[in-house]
Amino acid sequence: QYIGKPIRRIEDPRLISGKGSYVDDIKLPGEMFVAFLRSTKPHAKIHVKKTDNVFTGDDINPGKDFPIASKETTYVGQPIAAIIAKDRYEAYDLLESIEVEYEDLPYVLDPTEAIKDEVKVYSGLKSNIYFQKTFSSGNPEKVLSESLTLEGELINQRVIASPLEPRGILAYFDGQRLNVWASTQSAHFMRRNLVEFLGFTNIRVIQPDVGGAFGSKIITHPEQYAVAKLAMKLGVPLKWVPTRTEEMISAGHSRDKRFKFKVGFTRDGKITALVGTIIGDLGAPYADANDDESGNVLSTSRMILGPYKIRDALITSYAVHTNKVPTTSYRGAGRPEATYFIERIVNMIANELNMDPIDIRLKNVIRPEEMPYESAFGITYDTGNYVEILNKSREYYNELKSEAGKDECVGLAMYVEITAFGPWEVARVFAKSDGKIIAITGSGPHGQGDATGFAQIVAETLQIPIENVEVRWGDTDIIEDGIGTWGSRTITVGGSAMLKASEELKRRLIEAAAKMLQADVEEIEYSEGKFTNKKTGKSASLSEVISFAYKNGISLDVTYVYPVSKPTTPYGVHMALVSVDKELGKIKVKKYVAIDDIGKVINPLTAEGQIHGGVMQGIAQALYEEAIIDSQGNLVNSNLNDYVFPTAVESPRYTWTYIERGLSNHPTGSKGVGEAGAVVSTPVIVNAVENCLGKRIYKIPIKPDDL
Ligand code: MCN
Numbered sequence: 001q002y003i004g005k006p007i008r009r010i011e012d013p014r015l016i017s018g019k020g021s022y023v024d025d026i027k028l029p030g031e032m033f034v035a036f037l038r039s040t041k042p043h044a045k046i047h048v049k050k051t052d053n054v055f056t057g058d059d060i061n062p063g064k065d066f067p068i069a070s071k072e073t074t075y076v077g078q079p080i081a082a083i084i085a086k087d088r089y090e091a092y093d094l095l096e097s098i099e100v101e102y103e104d105l106p107y108v109l110d111p112t113e114a115i116k117d118e119v120k121v122y123s124g125l126k127s128n129i130y131f132q133k134t135f136s137s138g139n140p141e142k143v144l145s146e147s148l149t150l151e152g153e154l155i156n157q158r159v160i161a162s163p164l165e166p167r168g169i170l171a172y173f174d175g176q177r178l179n180v181w182a183s184t185q186s187a188h189f190m191r192r193n194l195v196e197f198l199g200f201t202n203i204r205v206i207q208p209d210v211g212g213a214f215g216s217k218i219i220t221h222p223e224q225y226a227v228a229k230l231a232m233k234l235g236v237p238l239k240w241v242p243t244r245t246e247e248m249i250s251a252g253h254s255r256d257k258r259f260k261f262k263v264g265f266t267r268d269g270k271i272t273a274l275v276g277t278i279i280g281d282l283g284a285p286y287a288d289a290n291d292d293e294s295g296n297v298l299s300t301s302r303m304i305l306g307p308y309k310i311r312d313a314l315i316t317s318y319a320v321h322t323n324k325v326p327t328t329s330y331r332g333a334g335r336p337e338a339t340y341f342i343e344r345i346v347n348m349i350a351n352e353l354n355m356d357p358i359d360i361r362l363k364n365v366i367r368p369e370e371m372p373y374e375s376a377f378g379i380t381y382d383t384g385n386y387v388e389i390l391n392k393s394r395e396y397y398n399e400l401k402s403e404a405g406k407d408e409c410v411g412l413a414m415y416v417e418i419t420a421f422g423p424w425e426v427a428r429v430f431a432k433s434d435g436k437i438i439a440i441t442g443s444g445p446h447g448q449g450d451a452t453g454f455a456q457i458v459a460e461t462l463q464i465p466i467e468n469v470e471v472r473w474g475d476t477d478i479i480e481d482g483i484g485t486w487g488s489r490t491i492t493v494g495g496s497a498m499l500k501a502s503e504e505l506k507r508r509l510i511e512a513a514a515k516m517l518q519a520d521v522e523e524i525e526y527s528e529g530k531f532t533n534k535k536t537g538k539s540a541s542l543s544e545v546i547s548f549a550y551k552n553g554i555s556l557d558v559t560y561v562y563p564v565s566k567p568t569t570p571y572g573v574h575m576a577l578v579s580v581d582k583e584l585g586k587i588k589v590k591k592y593v594a595i596d597d598i599g600k601v602i603n604p605l606t607a608e609g610q611i612h613g614g615v616m617q618g619i620a621q622a623l624y625e626e627a628i629i630d631s632q633g634n635l636v637n638s639n640l641n642d643y644v645f646p647t648a649v650e651s652p653r654y655t656w657t658y659i660e661r662g663l664s665n666h667p668t669g670s671k672g673v674g675e676a677g678a679v680v681s682t683p684v685i686v687n688a689v690e691n692c693l694g695k696r697i698y699k700i701p702i703k704p705d706d707l
């Protein structure tokens with residue numbers, strides 16, 4: 001009735017008519033504004049002069065350099081003092097009056113230099129290497145010596161997640177309770193972080209409307225910790241919302257991984273072995289961010305074998321500190337890098353052997369009869385048919401090729417990724433006495449359209465009109481706990497919790513109806529809001545049964561905790577038609593075709609929207625975006641004009657197709673789609689340009705000069 005239908009987003013009417021309410025729209029009487037003074041040095045001892053309304057690390061985190069650096073800074077942009085004023089204008093003006101003394105320390109910006117540990121990024125560190133791990137399987141060196149080989153280094157450059165709304169927080173301590181409104185991907189996660197940092201539990205966190213995040217708002221940022229702490233100290237409402245440039249010099253940096261590789265293959269295109277070193281740049285040491293991003297370095301390492309049967313492999317991976325902005329998750333979080341590396345390599349081999357990109361993949365992918373398949377690095381690919389999706393892609397590929405005119409080429413790439421991470425999610429579903437069903441999730445959607453998906457799941461399970469379901473989230477007071485929205489987990493993990501909670505509510509309603517209609521539970525038939533006693537033919541409506549339940553002391557409030565042990569693996573084949581004008585140095589992505597298997601599709605409209613957005617971010621990484629950091633550690637392109645942020649003008653025409661071959665084992669049958677486009681589109685575009693230029697490309701973004 002609803003699941004699988006392209007239902008329009010129930011979130012949209014208020015958002016597109018400008019009635020949304022973001023952190024900066026919320027105003028409390030007497031609120032003051034906080035601005036942060038930021039380090040202008042990549043590594044220095046500092047001394048900040050304290051005055052009345054200036055707060056330093058000594059006030060906020062005595063004896064430590066986090067969240068506010070008090071003794072030693074480790075990147076340009078790091079907050080080193082907070083100032084409080086009546087509004088943002090006064091606050092920014094006052095920043096200039098703060099006196100700081102810097103005593104320069106040696107710094108290191110390049111991760112391959114940092115790995116040598118000659119210059120420490122922070123005096124307190126034993127090593128710049130956060131970790132070094134080895135993943136190995138089979139006998140790759142021997143196999144390589146018996147194969148054709150190809151080697152090189154691929155760099156997946158540092159880019160900046162740029163949600164339209166920057167981070168932000170409003171915090172007010174009323175004498176008993178700390179009330180927080182924050183632009184975040186999870187109210188619950190932020191609450192747990194604040195509880196730990198402040199050592200105080202009476203905290204409520206509200207996630208109002210959020211203008212995008214793309215991973216950059218998973219962690220609690222230093223400024224948010226600092227504002228919460230100052231709000232507790234001062235007892236006045238404090239607000240912080242950064243400018244765009246501040247946002248770009250202090251948050252959302254990501255990717256920044258390189259892969260030095262040697263790959264072995266046979267003359268007929270079978271990949272035999274892969275050996276290499278992955279270096280991930282974590283930026284400055286800063287626990288929340290490093291824990292998040294180092295997980296992504298592992299993810300890149302373990303997913304580097306892609307959908308291919310490579311059993312002889314050895315990958316050494318390093319997560320390394322530098323004196324740059326700490327990196328965090330950005331759409332795909334480790335999987336785009338893995339996909340970029342392996343897909344570039346597969347396409348290079350195909351070109352080397354003059355082989356069709358689909359044929360070479362058919363030679364190497366995991367066969368459907370081998371599913372579930374455990375990769376050489378221990379990732380379980382649960383379900384799917386990689387052969388079928390490749391065969392299906394051929395007609396689209398041939399069509400794009402036949403359309404390609406002069407200086408136009410087609411590129412193709414494939415991916416498998418991991419989504420729907422645990423460890424659990426919570427859903428709460430209850431019936432109001434007025435007949436409405438309220439559905440609450442512990443996750444924190446912020447643009448994806450999950451509320452529509454949840455409403456579809458609840459309406460379908462309870463067989464009621466979708467208008468009778470209200471979906472709520474983003475408040476730690478309305479549900480017992482939650483995880484959040486990231487890792488393309490929400491509709492699969494949160495949705496499965498929602499499905500189970502709805503089923504339990506239905507069971508309770510049938511139990512109440514049985515009492516009301518004097519029947520055994522098995523004698524009650526339920527259909528579309530109507531309960532019928534099969535014996536007597538007597539029936540009752542949903543709202544009658546709800547009223548009966550309330551009057552008879554039966555609770556219709558269900559909370560369901562859904563645990564997850566293993567992620568699930570969506571996959572797909574994407575391709576694009578690209579025109580390359582060498583004379584003008586111009587590249588235009590004309591058409592983009594995506595074929596995905598994301599298991600059961602809950603809502604093809606919102607799922608396709610996710611593909612469009614994700615693909616565009618990957619196109620931008622191939623052609624436009626790059627965090628350019630100068631030799632003094634300054635971000636050079638620190639505004640959206642210089643940073644070459646794509647717009648609708650750069651967008652191709654999309655065709656999206658899905659097959660529902662590999663259902664997941666979750667109650668919803670779905671797999672995630674929120675990141676898929678960003679995971680695979682970069683190598684698609686680079687491959688197309690490479691085909692036009694007839695030479696290998698190792699560095700992105702591809703700039704006009706490179707043509
Ligand atoms: N969907 C579906 N069928 C499936 C899978 C998903 O219909 N089999 C639909 C869902 O109902 C939902 C959407 O697709 O409308 C995405 O669901 P899902 O794949 O579960 O991903 P999440 O909701 O967990 O979103 C997280 C993902 C991530 S990790 C990043 S980063 C990202 C992304 O979503 N950030 C975004 N997309 C974004 N979109 C917007 N507008 N803003 C962001 O910050």
Ligand code: MO
Nearest residue numbers: 215331486487
């Ligand atoms: Mo994410």
